[in-house]
Amino acid sequence: MNKISPDHSTSSPKVERRLPTVLQILPSLHGGGVERGTIEMASALKENGWTPIVASSGGIMTHELKRIGVRHITLPAESKNPYEMWRNVGRLVAIIREYGVDILHARSRAPAWSSYFAARRTGAHFVTTFHAAYTRGGRLKNGYNAIMTKGERVIAISDFIAEHIRANYDVAPEKIVTIPRGVDCRKFNPAAIHAERIIDMARSWDMTDGVPVIMLPGRLTRLKGHATFIEALAQIRDQEFVAFLVGSTEGRDSYCEELNALIRSRGLEGRVQIKGHCEDMAVALMLSDVVVSATTVPEGFGRVAVEAQAMGRPVIATAHGGSMETVLDGETGWLVPARDVDAMAAALSQAIALPTETREAVALRARAHVMSHFSVDRMCDATIALYRDVLGEQAGVR
Known part of the structure; x- marks a missing residue:
């Protein structure tokens, strides 16, 4: 019996499948939680074989991409x-077609409007x-947000x-998916920080x-509560400390001058x-004894408090917004009312006076809390599952 060899010329053509392409769009990359999450998501997509693209007006974090x-x-x-x-x-229509974008992921309102119509024109998700x-x-503002x-x-x-x-928008409940940052x-791991970086x-x-060392990280905007923080520090002037305001000052010269005037007064x-933008926040947090989030308005998540806890640092945060979910009051830090100078001062005084044994116990609880609930791996895995x-079923060729 003759052995029949497979005829490759007549076999069904093999369709080479590709993993999806995701375009994330945000206003800029000047530093901040939205920007950091975008970069982390892009990295995770690349590691999983997907094709990530980021569109923005640019900024100091583009080099990370x-x-x-x-x-x-x-x-x-x-x-x-x-x-x-x-x-x-x-512009987005052209990008979608050139790079074969499957999903357009908008992270802010202005680019979301452009993305929505570009997606409708091209069929991208x-x-x-x-x-x-x-x-x-009013109706105009609410419509813009919607x-x-x-x-x-x-x-x-x-x-x-x-x-x-x-509570505020007419949206089908099943469309809303909570994915904590x-x-x-x-x-952000104390064990991964080499002594040379700290020195x-x-x-x-x-x-x-x-x-x-008391640290308030975050870009220098009025909403971060710097004035409340400075007034609280003035109440504990008899205790020894140094405090750093760490965050981008780009385009905020007048606000910096205002803060420096308050500090002097x-x-x-x-x-x-005021230390400005910091490239190595893990080391900055490592050098801190307590980290503060003094936001005057509720933040959606509050990344500062979570990064600090990951580094085993006690946190003082204002008791609203996402901080109510990320800080365990009395266990990993303190929650104080927004704009309450007296409460902030009391928490600061207690935090910098923590005995070593208590500080070490707080550090263990804080890091375990973050690893269990707020790791970047959990965020990225959940987002890819959503994609x-x-x-x-068309997660290959579109």
């Missing part, structure tokens, strides 16, 4: 000018993330945000051994310092 090999496309995504937003529709409880207003509910899935970054969406517990930063910041010059759900 370049470092991990993720394409960044610059376009005026931060513009709220209706004409520019409409022009962005055409449209997903949104609610990063904040947007301020309500674009964030038009995604096939609407990601809420906390239960607080999910409830805000349900996450932090990289490998990067270098301590030297560059001219820190004195043995002086308690309260007799805290030298003890309270697959949106794509249905």
Whole structure:
């Protein structure tokens, strides 16, 4: 009997499947929680074989995308000018077609409007993330906000945000998916910080051994509650400490001058310092004895408090928004009323005076809490699962 060899020329052609392409769009990459989450998601997609693209107007964090090999496309995504937003529709249509984008994921309102119409023109899937409880207003304002509910899935970054969406917008409950933000517990890990990094930063910041360090991270905007923080520090001036305001100052020179004037008027010059953007926040948090989130309005999640806990640092946070879900009051930190200078001062005084044994116990509880509930791996896995759900069975070739 003759052995028949397979005839490759007549066999059914093999269809080579590709994993999806996801375009995340946000206003800019100047530093902040939304930006950090976007980069982390892009990295996770790349590691899973998907093709991530990020579009924004650019900023200091674009180099991080370049470092991990993720394409960044610059376009005026931060513009709220209706004409520019409409022009962005055409730009996005071209990007979607050129790169075969399967999912367009909008993370802010202005780019979401452009993305929504670009997705409708091309058939790309449209997903949104609610990063904040947007301020309500008249019909025009509320209508502008409502674009964030038009995604096939609407990601809420906390239960607080999910409830805000349900209470204020006409959106099918099954479209809302809560995916808490996450932090990289490998990067924000005390055991992963080499002594050289700590020494270098301590030297560059001219820190004195043995002086308690209080840190308020976050871009320098009025909503971060810097004034309340400074007034509270003025009440504990008899205790030894140095306090750092760490975050991007880009375009905020007048606000920095205002804060420096307040610092001088309260007799805290030298003890309270504005350090600007920090490239190595894990080390900055490692150098802290207590980390503060003094936001005057409810934050959707509150990344600062979670990163600090991942580093085993006690946290003082204002008792509203996402912090109510991420900080265990009396166990991993303190929750104080917003704008309450006296309560903030009392918590600061207690925090910097914690005995070593108590501080170590807080550190263990705080890190375990974050790893169990708020790791970046949990966030990325849940988001990729949502993408697959949106794509249905067509998670290969579109």
